[in-house]
Amino acid sequence: xxxxxxxxxxxxxxxxxxxxxxxxxxxxxxxxxxxxxxxxxxxxxxxxxxxxxxxxxxxxxxxxxxxxxxxxxxxxxxxxxxxxxxxxxxxxxxxxxxxxxxxxxxxxxxxxxxxxxxxxxxxxxxxxxxxxxxxxxxxxxxxxxxxxxxxxxxxxxxxxxxxxxxxxxxxxxxxxxxxxxxxxxxxxxxxxxxxxxxxxxxxxxxxxxxxxxxxxxxxxxxxxxxxxxxxxxxxxxxxxxxxxxxxxxxxxxxxxxxxxxxxxxxxxxxxxxxxxxxxxxxxxxxxxxxxxxxxxxxxxxxxxxxxxxxxxxxxxxxxxxxxxxxxxxxxxxxxxxxxxxxxxxxxxxxxxxxxxxxxxxxxxxxxxxxxxx
Amino acid sequence: xxxxxxxxxxxxxxxxxxxxxxxxxxxxxxxxxxxxxxxxxxxxxxxxxxxxxxxxxxxxxxxxxxxxxxxxxxxxxxxxxxxxxxxxxxxxxxxxxxxxxxxxxxxxxxxxxxxxxxxxxxxxxxxxxxxxxxxxxxxxxxxx
Numbered sequence: 383x384x385x386x387x388x389x390x391x392x393x394x395x396x397x398x399x400x401x402x403x404x405x406x407x408x409x410x411x412x413x414x415x416x417x418x419x420x421x422x423x424x425x426x427x428x429x430x431x432x433x434x435x436x437x438x439x440x441x442x443x444x445x446x447x448x449x450x451x452x453x454x455x456x457x458x459x460x461x462x463x464x465x466x467x468x469x470x471x472x473x474x475x476x477x478x479x480x481x482x483x484x485x486x487x488x489x490x491x492x493x494x495x496x497x498x499x500x501x502x503x504x505x506x507x508x509x510x511x512x513x514x515x516x517x518x519x520x521x522x523x524x525x526x527x528x529x530x531x532x533x534x535x536x537x538x539x540x541x542x543x544x545x546x547x548x549x550x551x552x553x554x555x556x557x558x559x560x561x562x563x564x565x566x567x568x569x570x571x572x573x574x575x576x577x578x579x580x581x582x583x584x585x586x587x588x589x590x591x592x593x594x595x596x597x598x599x600x601x602x603x604x605x606x607x608x609x610x611x612x613x614x615x616x617x618x619x620x621x622x623x624x625x626x627x628x629x630x631x632x633x634x635x636x637x638x639x640x641x642x643x644x645x646x647x648x649x650x651x652x653x654x655x656x657x658x659x660x661x662x663x664x665x666x667x668x669x670x671x672x673x674x675x676x677x678x679x680x681x682x683x684x685x686x687x688x689x690x691x692x693x694x695x696x697x698x699x700x701x702x703x704x705x706x707x708x709x710x711x712x713x714x715x716x717x718x719x720x721x722x723x724x725x726x727x728x729x730x731x732x733x734x735x736x737x738x739x740x741x742x743x744x745x746x747x748x749x750x751x752x753x754x755x
Numbered sequence: 756x757x758x759x760x761x762x763x764x765x766x767x768x769x770x771x772x773x774x775x776x777x778x779x780x781x782x783x784x785x786x787x788x789x790x791x792x793x794x795x796x797x798x799x800x801x802x803x804x805x806x807x808x809x810x811x812x813x814x815x816x817x818x819x820x821x822x823x824x825x826x827x828x829x830x831x832x833x834x835x836x837x838x839x840x841x842x843x844x845x846x847x848x849x850x851x852x853x854x855x856x857x858x859x860x861x862x863x864x865x866x867x868x869x870x871x872x873x874x875x876x877x878x879x880x881x882x883x884x885x886x887x888x889x890x891x892x893x894x895x896x897x898x899x
Contacts, residue, residue, distance in 0.1 A: 403878065405832035407871050408851045412859035414803075421801035421862050425870050667857065668805070 392594075393432030395468045406432065416663055417588040417610060430595050431469065437594055438497040439504060440490060441475035442532060444525040445518050445552045445561055446507025450543035451477055453580035454587070456666075469594055470502070476520065487521045494535050502593065503536035505529065505564050508545040508552040512560035529567055538572040538599055539564060542586055544682060547575035548605070554688035565606070572599045575606040577658075579682035584663050585611045605685060607657065616653035616679045619661035622646065640676060650694040651678030658683040778809055779816045782863070789865035790845055799866035821846060821863075828872055834859070838869055 390398075396406050410431065411424030419427075443451070455478075472478070473493035476486055493501065507525075510517035515524025523531075533539060541564050544550040552561035565573050576589050589608050592600050600608040617623060625631070625645040632639035632646055640646075647654070653661075656679050660671040672679060678694075681687045782802060789800035804814070822842035830836040834853040841848055847869050851860040874882075 402832045403875055404830060404871050408830075408833055408836060408859065411851060411862070411871075412853075415805050415860045415862075418806060421803045421864075422799070424860075662806070 390436060391432065392434050392436055392469055395436060396432070399468060401468070403428070403432070413588060413591055416584040416668075417592065418659070418662060419610070427591075427595050431591075434594060434597075436469065436471045437537075438473050438493050438501040439470045439590075440473055440493060440501055440532060440536075441478075441504040441506065442525075442528060443475075443477060444505065444507035444529070444546070445510050445559065446543065446545050448477060448506075450506045450545075450578075450580040450586075451475075453578075453583045454542070456583055469591065473497075473501075483521075490532075494532060498535035500537050501535060502590070503532050503539045504542055505539060505546040506542045508549050508561035508563060509567050510552065510559035510561045511567075512558070517559040526567060529564065533568045533571055536571055538574060538593065539568060540589060540593070541565075541573060541575045541577075543581055544577045544579045544685075544687065547577040547607075548685040550579060551688050554686075573606050574599060574602065574608060577605070577607060577612075577683040577685075579680075579687070581683070582611075582659055582663050582665060585659055603657065605657075607683075611659040611663070612657040612683070614657065614659075614662075616656045616658055616661050616673070617651075620653055620673055621661070622673060635676065646673060646676075646678040648696045649678050650692060650696060652681030652684070652687075652690075652693075652697055653679040654697060656681040656684050778807065778813045779820060782807075782817060783820060786843070786846055786863065786865060790843075793845055793865055793867075799864065799870075801865065802863045804861040804863065818848075821848065830871065836871070838872060 393406075396402075401409075407425055407428045410428040411421065414421065414423040414427060441451075474486070474490040476482075479486055479489070481489055507518075509525050509529055511526055515526045518525040520528065541547040545552060545561075546564050549557075549561055549563045549566075552559060553563070565575075574589060574593070576586050578585070585608075588611065589600065592608070592610070600610060603609055603612055605612075617626070620626075622643060622645050625643070626647060630639060630642075630644040631648045632642075632644045633648060634640065635649065640649075645651070651673065653673065660679070661673070664671045664674075680693050681690065684690075785802060789802075792798050792800060809817075824840035824842045824844070826840040828838040830838060834851070834856070836852065837848075837850045839848055840846070845865055845867065847864040847866065849860075849862045849864055849869060849871075850858060853859050
């Protein structure tokens, strides 16, 4: 693994690896396509990157499952090999690097000293603060101390995954380790959140590529996510959207509606309130995304997704509180009020879903489910 | 069977609008605009086919509508790219594949010549230097 070879331009590094200018234009054209940028950006991106210096990148893993790194290393365009050896200088990643122990930690310290104020800090995982930070330590240092130290010299922090961006599953109730997102610990650095559980690999690499190309933090939404990838909801770009507009909904995972590919809203799809690029960039090299495989969106790129109730309850059901607290009449009144605001089909279907729950509970002559099972 | 493309899928033909699917009609209309811009202001343009919600059938329809032109080029750089002019002059169909043959990008470029085919100025200078070095080696003192 190259250490702090940051005085070399991307173009020079490409030449060293025998990658031609045209090969790099191809690579950038594919990257621009994955990032939903205009096709003409591929050539200009290649020209800008060829003259850019390779930034030092440190990848810190805290309270996480390594799913995000798994996702990154399965990126198709650009590939992790290209990223590591040509676009960035990955100076520390305790999972990928061959070095271990003191050698690994000294590599991190050296990269931080040599590139102070210029390096990109990638953080994967939430930061546990309970028990003095003892829930997550490496080399005798707690995650919270390591983060604070590494953040001091960072040009920007890229939070990869919902855990580092919003706390994720570790922060979910009852949050036994008192886990927090990076933004709750570091307040004086630009933070780019690339959320998702895991994030789409091309979104991770695309965000890094955009930062390296322009040297600037991209336009972000209110949750500090790059707008180019998180500007639309899954629902906005879903190929099943016409069925939602027509009021055609699957009622169970094996009914005629499901087989016809109708909208999965009533089966709990969180697409309407989830901002991500799954419906356009897709997964596994653009093969498909969860809804295309017949399963609703879980909303994993949104803050607090784990505590928002059942993955299989229609979205509006959870918003209206626990089942049993509102009668069918109240549900219809709510639906009527919402319909007046223009949300006719979705709310009506949610109302039907709630009525179905109510009816099932009556049939079973037992208390209704609260939607969390 | 090792590729998704090898799985046979029957796709219903799109609703015909004058013999063409709606998406194809929209792209052809956009190509007319891009060709007019190229003529008027020399400005090239491109359409990223992977960014459009097109079915396999739509793509086949678009290929048929644009047809095959006279020029075909193959670029062998980090995988093979096929660059060919359609029967509509100035409209090029570009397919970039990686080393494993997987499609990385698919574009329609409206231009006199796709930029990826043209040699860069700095490469021309490098070419001249390499030839000078070869000549120097030939004209230099020979051992023995």
